Amino acid sequence: MSLEKKYAKEIKQILAKYPPEHKRSAVMPLLYLAQREAGYINKEAMKEIAHLLDITETDVASIVGFYTLYHDRKAGKYRMQVCTDLPCALRGADEFLDKLCGNLGIKVGETTEDGLVTVESVMCLAACDRAPMFQTQGPDGIKYHEYMTVDRTMELIEALKGVKE
Numbered sequence: 451m452s453l454e455k456k457y458a459k460e461i462k463q464i465l466a467k468y469p470p471e472h473k474r475s476a477v478m479p480l481l482y483l484a485q486r487e488a489g490y491i492n493k494e495a496m497k498e499i500a501h502l503l504d505i506t507e508t509d510v511a512s513i514v515g516f517y518t519l520y521h522d523r524k525a526g527k528y529r530m531q532v533c534t535d536l537p538c539a540l541r542g543a544d545e546f547l548d549k550l551c552g553n554l555g556i557k558v559g560e561t562t563e564d565g566l567v568t569v570e571s572v573m574c575l576a577a578c579d580r581a582p583m584f585q586t587q588g589p590d591g592i593k594y595h596e597y598m599t600v601d602r603t604m605e606l607i608e609a610l611k612g613v614k615e
């Protein structure tokens with residue numbers, strides 16, 4: 451079902467907060483609304499949001515691509531977002547990411563077979579001096595993990611298996 455049909459009331463309330471000439475500012479709350487159910491924003495929803503706000507689909511997609519809290523694809527129960535931006539790379543983030551993915555038997559962007567973890571590479575998460583670092587996004591919210599090793603990360607993943615929703 452389309453966003454406009456399903457969330458007509460919420461969309462009206464969101465748009466009412468902005469003057470018509472600045473309605474493009476409603477893009478963030480609309481994306482949040484679109485992401486609420488499935489945990490990601492599909493192409494159809496991006497198209498609808500672009501139409502609602504008189505902006506291009508590329509504008510919407512670039513916002514989704516820029517922010518680590520918006521997602522354009524389905525993922526596992528937990529997204530593990532490893533920062534590989536330059537300062538973290540200088541502290542071994544790439545090697546950390548490679549080893550971690552190797553241990554999990556997946557490539558960057560993929561999800562473990564049990565659907566528990568998707569490993570992603572992201573840009574600066576503002577903990578540049580504490581790499582290797584990543585954030586997890588899951589049912590229990592967003593958490594930062596700093597000064598990580600692959601062994602400690604594997605332990606963390608084991609512990610996530612026991613987390614109840």
Ligand code: FES
Pocket residue numbers: 533534535536537538539573574575576577578579581583
């Ligand atoms: S560069 Fe990795 S947190 Fe800033």
